Amino acid sequence: xxxxxxxxxxxxxxxxxxxxxxxxxxxxxxxxxxxxxxxxxxxxxxxxxxxxxxxxxxxxxxxxxxxxxxxxxxxxxxxxxxxxxxxxxxxxxxxxxxxxxxxxxxxxxxxxxxxxxxxxxxxxxxxxxxxxxxxxxxxxxxxxxxxxxxxxxxxxxxxxxxxxxxxxxxxxxxxxxxxxxxxxxxxxxxxxxxxxxxxxxxxxxxxxxxxxxxxxxxxxxxxxxxxxxxxxxxxxxxxxxxxxxxxxxxxxxxxxxxxxxxxxxxxxxxxxxxxxxxxxxxxxxxxxxxxxxxxxxxxxxxxxxxxxxxxxxxxxxxxxxxxxxxxxxxxxxxxxxxxxxxxxxxxxxxxxxxxxxxxxxxxxxxx
Numbered sequence: 001x002x003x004x005x006x007x008x009x010x011x012x013x014x015x016x017x018x019x020x021x022x023x024x025x026x027x028x029x030x031x032x033x034x035x036x037x038x039x040x041x042x043x044x045x046x047x048x049x050x051x052x053x054x055x056x057x058x059x060x061x062x063x064x065x066x067x068x069x070x071x072x073x074x075x076x077x078x079x080x081x082x083x084x085x086x087x088x089x090x091x092x093x094x095x096x097x098x099x100x101x102x103x104x105x106x107x108x109x110x111x112x113x114x115x116x117x118x119x120x121x122x123x124x125x126x127x128x129x130x131x132x133x134x135x136x137x138x139x140x141x142x143x144x145x146x147x148x149x150x151x152x153x154x155x156x157x158x159x160x161x162x163x164x165x166x167x168x169x170x171x172x173x174x175x176x177x178x179x180x181x182x183x184x185x186x187x188x189x190x191x192x193x194x195x196x197x198x199x200x201x202x203x204x205x206x207x208x209x210x211x212x213x214x215x216x217x218x219x220x221x222x223x224x225x226x227x228x229x230x231x232x233x234x235x236x237x238x239x240x241x242x243x244x245x246x247x248x249x250x251x252x253x254x255x256x257x258x259x260x261x262x263x264x265x266x267x268x269x270x271x272x273x274x275x276x277x278x279x280x281x282x283x284x285x286x287x288x289x290x291x292x293x294x295x296x297x298x299x300x301x302x303x304x305x306x307x308x309x310x311x312x313x314x315x316x317x318x319x320x321x322x323x324x325x326x327x328x329x330x331x332x333x334x335x336x337x338x339x340x341x342x343x344x345x346x347x348x349x350x351x352x353x354x355x356x357x358x359x360x361x362x363x364x365x366x367x
Contacts, residue, residue, distance in 0.1 A: 002300070005287045009311060012284030015277060016315045022183025023176055023322055029239040031133060031140040038139040039118035040070040040196070045097070045108035047077040047361040049126035052247070056128055057088050065135040067091070073115050075108035077361070101212035104361070105192070109218055110207050113199065122196040123218075124244060129157070133241040138196055141237055148201040148233035149226045151178070151187075152194035153243045155327045165333045166341065167248040167255060169320060176323035181273070182236040187227045188274030192219035194244040201226060201233075215365040217265040224270040243327060256349065261360055263353040282350045285343035288312060313339050 042060065046053060053074070060072060071091035076083065078097065085092050093115060097108045109123065122138065124130060138150060153175055158164040178189045202222070211221040227234045249255045266278040291308050294300040316339060324332050357364055 002294075002304070005291055006308070008280075008283050008287050009308060012280055012287075013311060013315045015280045015284075016319055018184060019177050019180030019277075020315075020319050020322065022180035022186075023319070025183035026179050026236050026238045028326070029137070029141055029237060031137045031239070031241060032144065034140045034143050036066055036069055036136060036139050038069065038120055038135075038142050040120045040122050040135055040138070041112075041116045041118045041199075042070060042072045043075065043109055043112045043116075043121055043123045044072065044126055045075045045077055045105050045112075045123075046079065046083070046126040047104070048079045048081070050079075050081060050083055052127040053083055056124070056126055056130070057085070057090070057092070059129045059131075060090055061088055062132050063130070063135055064132045065139070070135055071118065073112045075112050077104045077108050101208075102365075103208065103212045103215050103218070105216065106208040106212050106218045113202060113207070116199050119198060119200075120196055121199055121202065122194075123192050124195075125193045125246060128154075128193050128244050128246045130244050131241055134244070137239045137242040138237065141235075141239070145235060146233065147235045148230060149197040149223065150195075150235050150237050151182070151190035151223065152196070152237045152239075153179075153327060154191040154193045155243055155245055156248045157245050158248060162334055162337070163250075163252065163255070164248045166338045168328075169332070169335065169338045170259075170342065172320050172323045172327060173316070175327060176319040177277070179236055179238060179323070179326075180319070181277075185231065186271070186273040187231075187234055187236070188220065188224055188269060188271035188277070190219050190223045193246055194242070195219050195223075197222070197226070201230070205229070211268060214265050214268055215360065216261050217268070220265065220274075221268070221270070224274065228270060238326065240326070256345075256352075257358040257360065259346075259349045260353045260356060260358040261365070263349050264358070266353075282347065284312065286347045286350075288343040289347050 074094045075097050076094060085094060095111060095115060098111045099107050101107055156168045156171055158168050181187050181189060205222065205225045211217060249258055269275045291300060291305055295302060295305040320332060
């Protein structure tokens, strides 16, 4: 049994190492000061976000981009109180979501598409803040490259708590894997809080057709469709000036449901590499849990557990470190404690996502 665990660990280390290599292959991008030319529609699906939306709109109003080249469509997904826009010199339209599937967010984006008159769509979330050169950086990259879809980075605004820094490390690992997969031409993951694509591409892909029975995944399923059909037109924007920040969850229960929602869509991936990577990461973490149990029952010595832990932590740290340098460029906090907790947390999430349910925006969804 010990041999099997170390074989799985070896596969895990190779996989993470491959993503580290892919990360280094994606070049950092800096805007070139080109005159803005791209027209954008920013789509923001929301539900009960009266507290967060004003902050997002303020960040839109501070964008270093011509106001006639972008507009905002807010899609209200049955909020309990109607949100009113005031005192913003922006082109803002608020529409009601038209539900046609099991996925509120996919329906919201599809509903907004009927109002889009620009060449490009860019999506974000209501609890996000965008940097002032967000659109300008996307625009400059689009002008310089033959691209129809462009994924960007997302990070958390953390307070000084273990829960927040635990989430930051988790998100950092996901961002690192995302960038790494683009670097090895196996893109399978992105984040809808910072995701742009041509309206014509959305129409060519028939939108979310084929995966709208799954509540989430408005980002990854669309990406995988595009990467499969038009691989050379799907890029990653590795630019500090385009990183969107969002809020971490405020309690462990909310975090658990969020991660279950994210994990539940893995089995429906179109990308075989994405499915395989998900399995390898799951078994890599599960093996650590099993190894720890072996140690508690005296099956493993502390030296054997220490060796297993060291090999796993080293490769994890490399991916986290280089990704953190890009996202935050600050010291990684609570790495050891988070790394000890994470295998138990992620294994529980993965197993629960096979048969459980989760809460999202005051609704309950079956996996």
